[in-house]
Amino acid sequence: MPVAQAADLAAMTRAVFEEHDRDADRQALHQLALDLQSHISPQTAIETLQRFKWHGRHRHDPEGIVSEIQGVTHLFDDETQLLGATAQRLRDHGYYARFAIADTLGAAWALANTARAKPNSAASGDGLVSRNSYFIAPPGRTVDALKTLPPAALRLSPDTVATLNRLGVESVDTLLRLPREGLATRLGMGLCDRIAQATGELDETILSLDTPSDHAATLQLEYPTDAMDLIADRLTRLIGQATSALHTLHRGVLRVQCQLQFTESPPVVLESALFAPTLDQSHLQQLMLGAFETHRLASKVSTITIHVVQHAPLSSRQPSIFGPDFETAQHDDWTRQTDAARLIDALSGRLGEDRVRGVRVGDDPLPESSIVDFPMSSHRARSTAKTKPAHRQFGISGSPQATDLGRRPLELLKQPAAITAFESEPKSEDAGSKSFPVAFRIRGRNRNVVQRWGPERIETRWWNGPLIRRDYYRVELQDGGRVWVFCDLASLDAAKRWFLHGHFS
Template identity: 65%
Template structure:
């Protein structure tokens, strides 16, 4: 409640006000998660939050701990004994909680947070256990409210107005209509809870095997001294990587201060390296961007991510041949060094590359990504399909245009009589198109090639693409929008061939 309202209430009682310490809450939850990781399962994580609060959440802070228990249940006897062990960890800290086991992360969260309390599911110590038998996830979710799927408040309010009071009622509705009217996030949450798509579990990082720590004899804020100690710690942290022919991809520095909370600095690299001077410069750059609030008392360097080094033979005619030395294989290319330095100065999200994506829509065929961020890709569900001859191949140069318009341009089809037409049938293909006010006659065409999205990608997109050769010899890539209705334009110019 607002502080002013709480103060009026406190005037009538013997209430005590304490400021909410969000950082302390997060640290306590992180500490408990690490304890679960050590005693229950190595794959343990604190729940990840999206941009907006979920329904029923008073604070936008993590409140749940998630563990993957496949392969560890037998160590405790059965699932209930595993939950009893978890409950004992909370009891040592004088905390209470609700526990659930299910086939999916979303279902377990739903049961633990919204399942009604039942006496036969409670232990004597007051902890509540909810276990959905294997393969019975849908049955366990049937009677829970839609908010159990971790939905935004506005989505829950809309479902309530529509009379959807349980997850079972929601699951009986057609997905296509839900995606169109309520958006893709709702369909994603349903798919995650039912196990149709995977939901990643970002496990807590285990202590690095390649690390070095130093407690300073006297606290200091002298940059020259800090720089010297950083270089020595980096040398100690990477010494075991060279025999393995592996290099650093992400370096982390943990600093403890005399009067301020600890700080964690990270530097990602475009390519693995063991160049000590380069790693030191990157970490010093990250340190200079962080204002030292007080003196440093302890420093820890750890290799958060490493990868095999790529061998590189210096040219006999190039400058690297004289200066490379015997450890040239531990170094990066000049381009990689430049990317590392720019990312350190501007931020990892500011230096980006471009790569092909799995999205079938032509305007989404490429995506940008941070060039110094290396993450393992999990199983990915594609968002559409291409029919009518299969997807384009690199050897089939005539299937895709050289120039793709940033925004498809509406065009008007014209029939043989010079009147406006709107048909996509191959035997009634328009005789001409009006493009930017001028009529362009069609000589011949190829198609259609159907490109459409799936229900989980949001509003339905369904297009028939045609390759069109005009009388003047120019070739266009146009499509017919099969979803457009009423006065909406149906034909669009999307690209031009060379």
């Protein structure tokens, strides 16, 4: 309320007026969330806000903490004991709260903020019965728990709530009875999305807090600023402080993160990944400043935090004796990257990690899946790209060896092309010999077969999806060309289906 109105109400008391410190509120909530992340659930986050205000909030600041408790409840025996442990952690910090457990984030938020729940003596513990409120929605009955709540509990904008009130919609139960198509047309998709999030039809991601890094540095500016030259200078200092301990460990930065706290807008996290580990301060600074160029500063920066998310051992690199800087450079320069790595880092910072990609030969014998592309600066993606073979390979009748120069064609089609096979050789009594076409129609031309090698069989495992069974052949044609064809053995058609997959010359 305005100060003048509050002064009138408090005229007969010794009231003390304090200016609201939004930054202190955010920091206290963040510290509380970190404590719950360490003692209750590793997947803990501060509620995510959108641009519009909801539920009659006069200020648009986060006021709640959410946690994913799937998989941790058994550590506290049951959900009631988990709530009791959480309440105890809050009491240690001097806080009391309203708690709710539900199948969805939206339902838990609605119950914690608006449900008329009686204190749960079993979960409250000593002295907490009259100060905390608890509500547990039974599994699978989220909609039933929401029916008596007002529509505002679904985190709707004030304008949407006012419109629903004019229409006589006073509960979530009434709202759920209305057709979604009409709601989307008259009140927008935002309302339908909120309903879907609360009922579990639409997933809502929990952005878990990052675990504090051992290699981090924080600076709270005495005077908030948006001057980039000043921010760049402070970034350089913080990067040096955050990476100082890595020098003695001979480890370099692979992923660095910068968190910015603003005076009048939500915090922003900027992250840069590197192709190879480095401790080059100027390079790390340029990457962070490049990340700044893609984000407009909504208000003045009040706090800057740099922490190293991922690091790896450094490798020594001696400068070339033919290089121009050989005389002045250290001959064992283990803090810097190669020029190629610096270029990859710069491009990834400006274009995005997913846009600068490399290729490698994968373990999948299926030809069209044998080449894997990956973000060159994302080491987490690189580690997941090396998977176990998803197919097995079986060769008979002259299957090529790994040392065979003609094992794979020089040109591989992106997708196999269907071709027509003509006539077949008479079947031999030899079990290892099978009928084979004497000619193929490829790109409108009939081409006779002179010689062939194979088959080389490739088939998928049954647990990896639809069955793929192919017999590959290297075929020499009458005009001298060599092609790579296969017969689809998994086809349901009675007739064999042939495909062209590559050219040897």
